Amino acid sequence: MPKTQRDYYEVLGVGRGADPAELKRAYRKLAMRYHPDRNPGDASAEERFKEVGEAYAVLSDPEKRQRYDTFGHAGAGMPDLGGFGFQSAFDLFDMFFGQGAGGRQGRSGPPRGADLRLAVTISFEDAIRGVSRTFDVRKPVVCDACEGRGAAPGTRADICPECQGAGQVRRVRQSLLGQMVQVQPCPRCHGEGQVIASPCTACRGAGVVDAQRSIEVSIPAGVDNEMQVRVPGEGAAAPRGGTSGDLFLAITVRPHELLERRGLTLLYECPVTISQAALGDTITVPTVDGPRPVELRPGTQYGETIRLPGLGAPDPRTGRRGDQVVRVRVVVPTHLSEKQRRVLAELFPPDGQPHPVRKGFFENLREAIGR
Ligand SMILES: [Zn+2]
Ligand SMILES: [Zn+2]
Structure with missing residues (x-):
């Protein structure tokens, strides 16, 4: 397959911010225009058809599109269609x-x-x-x-008398510009060049x-x-x-109940408690290869991500696997006991000022959150 160096967005005639629906529309339009069935024998149309297919294969895949946006053609991995x-x-x-x-x-x-x-x-x-x-x-x-021949066993198909086996007939008609010759499929044999005198009874000649x-x-x-x-x-x-x-x-x-797929990346939203996020912990996360221990560092923030290389989805063409990404979601407790409320208010006063870490802080917090 020839490698194109034309910009994929340019190939599809869309802007760099085109959304998936826009891409698909542009692709369908161009693919239909350049489809080989519509342009028989036209090598440049075929070339364009391949180019359009390649551009769409990359841009319609969020992961490949991102790589392409970042690295250009070298990053797109050149899909072979x-x-x-x-x-x-x-x-x-x-x-x-x-x-x-x-x-x-x-x-x-x-x-x-x-x-x-x-x-x-x-x-x-x-x-x-x-x-x-x-x-x-x-x-x-x-x-x-009839072994697919359509003629009753023991008989054969005959050469079509109308087109002498050519499958097509020429029609000459007069027009303002003179004689026009049209080539059409033979009406007698429907372009097959042969007719069946005694059709097979099992398939009725089909x-x-x-x-x-x-x-x-x-x-x-x-x-x-x-x-x-x-x-x-x-x-x-x-x-x-x-x-x-x-x-x-x-x-x-x-x-999947827990994992979400985005291209080759598998995403897991991992709920953790405030104290796990603050103190760090070893948590167990689900992967397609079974549960895996993951280290949560002390001071993990909401939305932080941890990458598990090679635990994503494989590329069906190359077998190369993507990563799993664990995104930490710190769950803030909605119901606090009076004691928890008091300790929290003391440790994190609502004036928004940083609170000095003092001796016993972690123990207090652990107790307050009750993990
Ligand atoms: Zn048959
Ligand atoms: Zn014929």
Whole structure:
């Protein structure tokens, strides 16, 4: 894949402050304009299409976008959009390939089977670790009786007499500018170049029948909401020797009770008492790898963060794991006993002036807060 050095914001034609909705709009518009199905044989459109996809893949991922904003192209990690059997944020595929399969038919050779989309919900933990799942999918498969040829067993398809097998016909019509020649798919054989005299009874000549199939899929570690996993060749079968479409799993990840995911970072809001924050403590925090002890330093402030390297979500392309970030939330007690109120008022007088630390301060505080 050629590496572009054009600014991603410029590629999408948006400002640096563009919000996700704006990015998506700009991306959809450009991707549709430059999509190869709309620009057959146009190499520069294809180049632009890739460039737009690359820009969107980076800018639509908060973490990658931040790295890109900070380090430029070197920091974005250059997503590779092809060849991994995996696409991110590409709900666009339905739009294109749902129709695209039909659009391809007229051009050359046998048709391609339609792409299929399956909505899949997985747990937070499965999304982090990756999971194998088996799905029962009802889809068009190659007809056994005629081996997909569409002709009754023992018979064959004939060359279409209308187009002599070319699949297309030329129409000449008169216009103000003179004769216009139009090339159209052959109406007799619908562009396939052959006709079936005695259709297979099992599939009525279609070459495909609907059937249930079990498909085992490995969902890569690190998938996130709005990602799609592509399973090549597991879409609808194409009749008469065409290639099958692909199956796309549209992933939904169930939220975790305690952890929140932002790109490759997992965030944990950790409630601590005033005395834990003031005195320091060893606390236990949940991670996707199980509970981990974390040192809270004395004097920890509200909102302070502690980074646990390598305990975040893995990048599904590289396997590299992000970090977990523990954000400290000091919980201020809402109900105090008379004694606690008195000690607190004495230690932290409400005049806002710093109170001198004296002997016994920590013991008093510990007792006052009652931990
Ligand atoms: Zn058949
Ligand atoms: Zn024909």
